[in-house]
Amino acid sequence: MKKRLISMLMGMTLVVASLAGCGSAAETAAPAAEAPAAEAPKAEEKPAEAPAAEAPAAEETTNDAPVTLKWALWDKDATVYYQPLIDGYTAAHPNVTIEMVDLGSTDYSTVLGTQLSGSDSDFDVVTIKDVPGLVTLANKGVLEPLDSLIAQDGIDLAAYSGITDQVKVKDALYELPFRRDIWVLFYNKDVFDKAGVDYPTNDMTWEQYDELARKITDTTPGAEVYGAHYHTWRSTIQLMGILDGKHSIVDGTYDFTKPYYEMVLNQQKDGVCMDYATLKTQGLHYSAAFYQGNVGMLNMGSWFIPTLISKIKDGEAAAASNWGIVKYPHADGVEPGSTLATITALAIPTSAPNKDVAWDFVKFVSGAEGAEIMAGTGNTPAMSSEAINSKIAEMDGFPTDANSKDALNASHAYLEMPANEKSSEIETVLNEQHDNIMNEVSSVDDAIAAMNEGVKAILGQ
Amino acid sequence: MNTQGAKKRKMRQALVAYSFIAPNFIGFAVFTLGPIILAFIMAFAEWDGNNPMKFVGLKNFADLFANDRFTAALKNTIVYSIFTVPFTLIVALGLAILLNQKIRARTFFRTVAFFPYVASLVAVAAVWNMLFTPAKGGLMNQLLMNVFQTAPLKWAAAPNTVMLTIVLFSIWKNMGYYMVIYLAGLQGISEDLYEAASLDGAGALQKFWYVTLPQLKPTTFFVTIMLTISCFKIYDIVYMLAGGSNGVVNKSAIVLVYYIYEEAFRNWKLGSASAAALVLFAIVLAVTLIQFRGEKNYAND
Numbered sequence: 001m002k003k004r005l006i007s008m009l010m011g012m013t014l015v016v017a018s019l020a021g022c023g024s025a026a027e028t029a030a031p032a033a034e035a036p037a038a039e040a041p042k043a044e045e046k047p048a049e050a051p052a053a054e055a056p057a058a059e060e061t062t063n064d065a066p067v068t069l070k071w072a073l074w075d076k077d078a079t080v081y082y083q084p085l086i087d088g089y090t091a092a093h094p095n096v097t098i099e100m101v102d103l104g105s106t107d108y109s110t111v112l113g114t115q116l117s118g119s120d121s122d123f124d125v126v127t128i129k130d131v132p133g134l135v136t137l138a139n140k141g142v143l144e145p146l147d148s149l150i151a152q153d154g155i156d157l158a159a160y161s162g163i164t165d166q167v168k169v170k171d172a173l174y175e176l177p178f179r180r181d182i183w184v185l186f187y188n189k190d191v192f193d194k195a196g197v198d199y200p201t202n203d204m205t206w207e208q209y210d211e212l213a214r215k216i217t218d219t220t221p222g223a224e225v226y227g228a229h230y231h232t233w234r235s236t237i238q239l240m241g242i243l244d245g246k247h248s249i250v251d252g253t254y255d256f257t258k259p260y261y262e263m264v265l266n267q268q269k270d271g272v273c274m275d276y277a278t279l280k281t282q283g284l285h286y287s288a289a290f291y292q293g294n295v296g297m298l299n300m301g302s303w304f305i306p307t308l309i310s311k312i313k314d315g316e317a318a319a320a321s322n323w324g325i326v327k328y329p330h331a332d333g334v335e336p337g338s339t340l341a342t343i344t345a346l347a348i349p350t351s352a353p354n355k356d357v358a359w360d361f362v363k364f365v366s367g368a369e370g371a372e373i374m375a376g377t378g379n380t381p382a383m384s385s386e387a388i389n390s391k392i393a394e395m396d397g398f399p400t401d402a403n404s405k406d407a408l409n410a411s412h413a414y415l416e417m418p419a420n421e422k423s424s425e426i427e428t429v430l431n432e433q434h435d436n437i438m439n440e441v442s443s444v445d446d447a448i449a450a451m452n453e454g455v456k457a458i459l460g461q
Numbered sequence: 462m463n464t465q466g467a468k469k470r471k472m473r474q475a476l477v478a479y480s481f482i483a484p485n486f487i488g489f490a491v492f493t494l495g496p497i498i499l500a501f502i503m504a505f506a507e508w509d510g511n512n513p514m515k516f517v518g519l520k521n522f523a524d525l526f527a528n529d530r531f532t533a534a535l536k537n538t539i540v541y542s543i544f545t546v547p548f549t550l551i552v553a554l555g556l557a558i559l560l561n562q563k564i565r566a567r568t569f570f571r572t573v574a575f576f577p578y579v580a581s582l583v584a585v586a587a588v589w590n591m592l593f594t595p596a597k598g599g600l601m602n603q604l605l606m607n608v609f610q611t612a613p614l615k616w617a618a619a620p621n622t623v624m625l626t627i628v629l630f631s632i633w634k635n636m637g638y639y640m641v642i643y644l645a646g647l648q649g650i651s652e653d654l655y656e657a658a659s660l661d662g663a664g665a666l667q668k669f670w671y672v673t674l675p676q677l678k679p680t681t682f683f684v685t686i687m688l689t690i691s692c693f694k695i696y697d698i699v700y701m702l703a704g705g706s707n708g709v710v711n712k713s714a715i716v717l718v719y720y721i722y723e724e725a726f727r728n729w730k731l732g733s734a735s736a737a738a739l740v741l742f743a744i745v746l747a748v749t750l751i752q753f754r755g756e757k758n759y760a761n762d
Contacts, residue, residue: 113510113729114726139509140512141511231707275595278594278595281618281702282590283590283705283706425728428728431707431709432711435707435709439619
């Protein structure tokens with residue numbers, strides 16, 4: 001009898017313990033539970049009052065008392081521009097100290113969302129990593145709308161070449177971008193020289209690109225040369241379709257992606273690019289693939305430029321040291337230079353203790369001075385101009401040919417994911433079908449039908 | 462007077478006892494009980510973690526069972542548990558019996574069997590994905606093609622083999638831990654029983670069947686419950702093996718805990734995530750209760 005009781009107790013403890021583990025979803029949210037009730041009225045008052053009341057105060061605080069701003073970001077030590085930006089700002093505002101808080105790169109948006117949920121966070125400035133992250137936070141009501149501040153300070157959003165219009169949530173702007181990366185085509189000149197094929201150009205259609213990739217491919221076992229390489233992200237293939245300017249990735253219909261999926265699937269079958277399933281399970285990073293020196297062309301964002309330059313200096317990427325970039329290929333009849341873009345932006349949480357100083361800092365980083373500093377570190381600022389692009393192109397290690405220099409000037413930049421209330425759920429559907437197509441589990445038509453159906457169901461909710 | 466004094470003494474005794482329990486109980490209440498109660502409340506509400514909570518009754522549950530990602534997760538979790546529990550049990554018992562014999566380098570082999578359990582999941586998953594790569598050049602595919610003369614499999618990359626890969630990995634990773642528990646159980650069996658069985662003329666197989674197995678019943682009961690619960694909690698292995706370089710876990714591999722995570726922290730639907738957590742709780746509770754019913758036959762008083 002006694003034994004039975006003990007084992008019974010033991011079992012119950014296990015069940016409870018298991019619940020504690022499983023219920024972790026609820027756990028993190030728990031501390032936040034009481035907060036909204038207490039903070040709700042405050043949060044409602046703020047947006048209405050803030051701009052009018054705080055503007056005059058701004059000058060006082062920036063000149064007087066010492067202020068410490070807490071800035072949420074990721075990869076503090078690996079990112080070259082945080083410290084120069086801070087130094088640039090504090091040189092003019094010696095009373096301000098800026099403290100960086102690294103929330104880690106992999107699940108940055110999730111961690112930030114949890115941090116800001118309790119209204120007891122003390123971040124003054126937060127970096128917004130992607131658009132779904134922005135939409136989530138804006139919907140939660142934890143970000144300060146910036147429109148009235150922008151109007152009041154007369155900031156010209158035209159300098160951001162239309163990008164700010166694509167990130168409005170419910171007609172309000174909650175972030176100012178300071179970094180904008182565009183997608184370009186990286187290529188290894190040695191691979192082309194060896195095959196005796198001309199380099200890619202800044203004006204190629206997708207058909208010409210496909211033809212070129214096939215020309216330089218070599219399928220000899222043991223000495224393979226891949227004409228093209230696509231990282232496992234959905235964006236590397238699916239988003240080729242939105243560059244004609246007629247479609248968007250949050251439309252609800254995805255038939256326009258079909259020709260691009262077919263092109264890449266055929267390349268995959270013919271050994272022009274590496275197999276998706278292998279790339280996915282082995283976790284081969286696109287940079288490692290390119291460094292090996294047997295990849296002809298790689299479509300990737302401009303964030304890869306500074307990394308590639310430094311790895312070539314290290315010697316790790318010696319096999320890819322003779323490289324160049326050209327503009328993204330384009331659909332027939334579309335102006336060349338249309339490309340994809342991702343932005344990194346700054347926002348101010350509603351709970352920020354020093355909103356005025358924070359706004360001043362955001363203005364600086366996203367503005368012309370910040371752009372200069374960004375360009376000086378080899379990164380592409382959101383406020384782009386030909387002058388800034390040529391500054392990047394002058395950087396040591398950047399390819400010297402004219403095409404590479406011109407490749408950074410995009411005629412149109414479409415966001416990888418424009419702001420949409422349901423963007424994270426839409427992403428789940430699109431990612432799943434991308435995976436099915438590339439694993440050759442479902443046909444392109446079936447997968448596209450599933451995308452149409454799945455996203456329409458989400459949008460219709 | 463006398464009764465009052467006794468009451469006081471009793472009270473003081475009780476307070477002393479409570480004070481001993483307090484540290485543990487406060488921790489439990491704050492970090493476990495509170496969240497559990499909150500999960501029960503949130504399961505009937507719509508909440509994104511910041512805006513006011515809105516009660517919606519049973520809508521979350523209705524939506525869950527209409528959601529094909531959730532039903533896929535439920536199915537995968539059950540399939541995973543059905544295959545993992547018995548096979549891990551058998552493999553662990555087999556290993557324990559083998560390594561309980563007086564063989565040479567016994568400690569070495571015990572360490573080898575236990576190693577996967579202590580090794581970092583990230584590292585061994587990467588190695589596993591190299592062996593079980595979908596490419597034709599992978600070790601397992603070479604084995605299939607050259608030794609068994611069959612077509613290569615896509616393992617974690619194909620919907621019909623992804624669960625197989627995960628189950629195999631899980632058995633291999635956890636067998637060492639349950640082997641140790643079985644080893645302890647085996648060493649608890651009195652030598653006298655085996656001696657008596659020998660005197661009665663029992664062979665090795667009969668000894669195993671009539672002495673070892675019945676004596677191990679409490680251990681088996683414990684292992685079954687632990688395994689079942691840990692199977693329903695599976696998450697990390699799926700993410701490591703099936704998520705791959707882009708972190709996309711498909712309907713063919715998604716499990717309940719992953720679904721809960723995704724709903725809660727990617728889509729910020731804490732209500733439906735809590736509802737899914739309750740479904741998981743109900744399943745684990747039901748399985749455990751059934752096992753307790755069966756325990757009457759298990760335990761040997």
